[in-house]
Amino acid sequence: MEGRIIVVTSGKGGVGKTTATASIGAALALEGKRVAVIDMDIGLRNLDVVLGLENRIVFNIVDVVNGRCNLRQAAIRDRRIENLFLVPASQSDNKDVLTTAGVDRVAKQLRKEFDYVIMDSPAGIERGFENSVTAADEAIVVCTPDVSSIRDADRVIGLLYSRSITPKLVVNRIVPEMVERGDMLSHEDVLEVLSIDLAGLVPMDEQVVIATNTGMPLVLQNDSKAGQAFRRIARRLNGEPDLPVVVPSVKGGMWNRFTQKLGLKQ
Amino acid sequence: MILEDAPPVKLKGVGDGFWVTLDPSRSEELLKNEITKLFERLKHLAINARVVIDVGDAPGGDDLVNALGGFLKKQFDVGVVTRPPEKRVIPVERIRQRDLSRGWTQHRSDVLMLRGRVRSGQNIEAKKHLIITGDVNPGAQIIAGGDVLVMGRLLGQVHAGRPGNDESIVLALDFRPTQVKIGEHVAAGLGDTTNGQVEFASVVNGAILVQDYLKSNPFGRIPWPEVI
Numbered sequence: 221m222e223g224r225i226i227v228v229t230s231g232k233g234g235v236g237k238t239t240a241t242a243s244i245g246a247a248l249a250l251e252g253k254r255v256a257v258i259d260m261d262i263g264l265r266n267l268d269v270v271l272g273l274e275n276r277i278v279f280n281i282v283d284v285v286n287g288r289c290n291l292r293q294a295a296i297r298d299r300r301i302e303n304l305f306l307v308p309a310s311q312s313d314n315k316d317v318l319t320t321a322g323v324d325r326v327a328k329q330l331r332k333e334f335d336y337v338i339m340d341s342p343a344g345i346e347r348g349f350e351n352s353v354t355a356a357d358e359a360i361v362v363c364t365p366d367v368s369s370i371r372d373a374d375r376v377i378g379l380l381y382s383r384s385i386t387p388k389l390v391v392n393r394i395v396p397e398m399v400e401r402g403d404m405l406s407h408e409d410v411l412e413v414l415s416i417d418l419a420g421l422v423p424m425d426e427q428v429v430i431a432t433n434t435g436m437p438l439v440l441q442n443d444s445k446a447g448q449a450f451r452r453i454a455r456r457l458n459g460e461p462d463l464p465v466v467v468p469s470v471k472g473g474m475w476n477r478f479t480q481k482l483g484l485k486q
Numbered sequence: 487m488i489l490e491d492a493p494p495v496k497l498k499g500v501g502d503g504f505w506v507t508l509d510p511s512r513s514e515e516l517l518k519n520e521i522t523k524l525f526e527r528l529k530h531l532a533i534n535a536r537v538v539i540d541v542g543d544a545p546g547g548d549d550l551v552n553a554l555g556g557f558l559k560k561q562f563d564v565g566v567v568t569r570p571p572e573k574r575v576i577p578v579e580r581i582r583q584r585d586l587s588r589g590w591t592q593h594r595s596d597v598l599m600l601r602g603r604v605r606s607g608q609n610i611e612a613k614k615h616l617i618i619t620g621d622v623n624p625g626a627q628i629i630a631g632g633d634v635l636v637m638g639r640l641l642g643q644v645h646a647g648r649p650g651n652d653e654s655i656v657l658a659l660d661f662r663p664t665q666v667k668i669g670e671h672v673a674a675g676l677g678d679t680t681n682g683q684v685e686f687a688s689v690v691n692g693a694i695l696v697q698d699y700l701k702s703n704p705f706g707r708i709p710w711p712e713v714i
Contacts, residue, residue: 367624371625374605374607374624375605375625378605413621413624413641415603415621
């Protein structure tokens with residue numbers, strides 16, 4: 221069976237695309253799937269740092285697309301998580317060195333080699349975005365609960381629809397305390413504007429900063445709320461679409477979850 | 487209207503006959519000469535043709551038409567000579583009756599009606615009226631030559647009555663646009679709470695005014711439905 225190519229995109233920068241890519245990729249690999257995470261942010265590569273693999277880069281995606289090496293040479297195998305591979309971006313080139321035709325060709329190869337290919341798209345809707353979505357079968361749009369991020373996500377969703385890709389939404393960096401006080405948009409407010417299927421809700425978590433700086437995949441830390449959320453997102457993508465979405469709450473206790481289920485509380 | 491330098495007689499083909507437009511202020515002799523010149527060129531086409539002689543509303547028009555009609559029949563064997571059919575003035579009552587019964591059945595509307603969400607970055611232009619059943623997100627732009635009706639949230643930019651139609655309105659069930667233009671008028675930063683009312687924007691005294699639709703009821707005073 222051919223693998224699925226999922227692009228992680230957002231329009232706006234800094235909303236957590238790279239973290240989401242690394243976490244979802246790692247979580248899918250933990251589920252026993254063969255996963256490649258591809259950094260498409262040519263010139264501004266980050267995914268290798270988040271995954272703690274920056275010291276092992278020899279070749280990159282530009283080399284693969286332009287035929288300077290083959291895919292197996294460029295893919296770095298993660299030593300902590302079996303079946304997780306990273307194809308890093310080039311740090312010295314810019315987005316114009318890739319063409320959609322070249323990416324499509326490599327994508328065909330990636331589909332044969334892996335169960336899941338997660339593409340980390342750069343911010344923006346220009347060439348880099350085009351290259352990332354050209355081969356994608358599915359898309360995950362990441363947004364944070366603020367107006368500017370929602371507007372950019374909305375634009376990206378429109379662009380994805382025009383390419384016949386129906387995206388799913390991840391709302392990242394939810395601060396339940398602020399939502400409760402009314403200082404932050406709730407996920408319902410976000411969904412009201414964007415009106416697409418929800419892949420998951422990720423709470424704000426200090427562990428993300430620690431994990432990013434140490435290069436330790438978030439999903440390996442059992443005490444990380446965000447890591448748990450990404451693991452649930454991965455399960456939803458991987459054949460459990462009906463896994464209930466957990467709304468980040470202040471206490472997160474049994475009582476809250478119980479009342480939520482009963483529909484007594486939003 | 488007949489211009490000073492217009493020819494005294496004009497001839498054009500209308501359906502199965504001819505339409506002759508005359509300047510009744512000229513002498514009958516001159517008119518006859520001019521008509522002769524024109525009809526001689528028609529040759530056999532004039533035989534048995536229906537001729538309409540239009541002398542406008544000038545007094546004594548009937549006599550002139552009769553005289554010229556006889557002349558044409560004798561000289562060129564034309565068929566029937568008549569004056570133009572009267573333009574019927576339809577009394578208001580009749581218009582109402584007609585509109586209430588079947589006025590819109592033959593009407594082909596210029597309305598663009600869309601269903602679904604208009605997203606940020608999308609641009610929708612309608613030649614005349616635009617109806618969207620769905621929401622218009624912030625960052626979207628919708629433009630119409632006439633009215634804009636949004637059956638949902640209106641959060642984007644909207645321009646009704648482009649270009650220069652100040653009679654247009656913008657109506658939304660949830661009226662919170664980032665910018666409204668009607669014709670040449672612009673309004674920005676309208677209040678962001680509507681308290682659940684249906685509101686509409688229109689140009690009043692040269693400025694855009696947003697009002698509660700049901701309270702001000704802008705079209706309630708039109709006594710019978712009319713096609714727009």
